[in-house]
Amino acid sequence: MSRRAWSAFDGLNQKPLREPIHLTIDKSGRWWKGEDFDDLAEYIRTLTAEGYPAERIVQSICACGGTVFRLEADAEEGCARRTCVGCEATAFICDSGEYWADAEPEPVACPCGGEQFELGVGFSPRANGDVRWITVGERCTRCGILGSATDWKIDYGPTDRLFDQV
Numbered sequence: 001m002s003r004r005a006w007s008a009f010d011g012l013n014q015k016p017l018r019e020p021i022h023l024t025i026d027k028s029g030r031w032w033k034g035e036d037f038d039d040l041a042e043y044i045r046t047l048t049a050e051g052y053p054a055e056r057i058v059q060s061i062c063a064c065g066g067t068v069f070r071l072e073a074d075a076e077e078g079c080a081r082r083t084c085v086g087c088e089a090t091a092f093i094c095d096s097g098e099y100w101a102d103a104e105p106e107p108v109a110c111p112c113g114g115e116q117f118e119l120g121v122g123f124s125p126r127a128n129g130d131v132r133w134i135t136v137g138e139r140c141t142r143c144g145i146l147g148s149a150t151d152w153k154i155d156y157g158p159t160d161r162l163f164d165q166v
């Protein structure tokens, strides 16, 4: 069963988080763009503000120090894997590896055709501090367009190890 199926029932007073894709375009009809990771972090905060606000946003950094990645994601299942363009090392984002076999991940591409991104992972907490929701954001290094390929719910705890798996 897809984890996505649970999201609409997650709390009576919470709006579903699945509408914010439109936020990728600003009020004037242009794509949201960013210059650097700080802009991407702000985008993720804005994207999650009306659902489960992300209070901690962590940049993906490869073991080699690289910060530019190709990204595969399954928006329905809620999982993502990054590949460093510098050293080709791959890593699952948070607990994605546990769901990868059942997913149908596809390469993420920017509307400009670019497939290399800076990545940030937003963590939205529960009252007890555990992670409730994960939001993966990306900034195209070719044109600066900001997007979010996928997000998903975490329904277990403790979750501290997720912070080390961005």
Ligand SMILES: [Zn+2]
Residues within 6 Å of the ligand: 062, 063, 064, 065, 066, 084, 085, 086, 087, 088, 089
């Ligand atoms: Zn690397």
Ligand SMILES: [Zn+2]
Residues within 6 Å of the ligand: 110, 111, 112, 113, 114, 140, 141, 142, 143, 144, 145
């Ligand atoms: Zn682009």
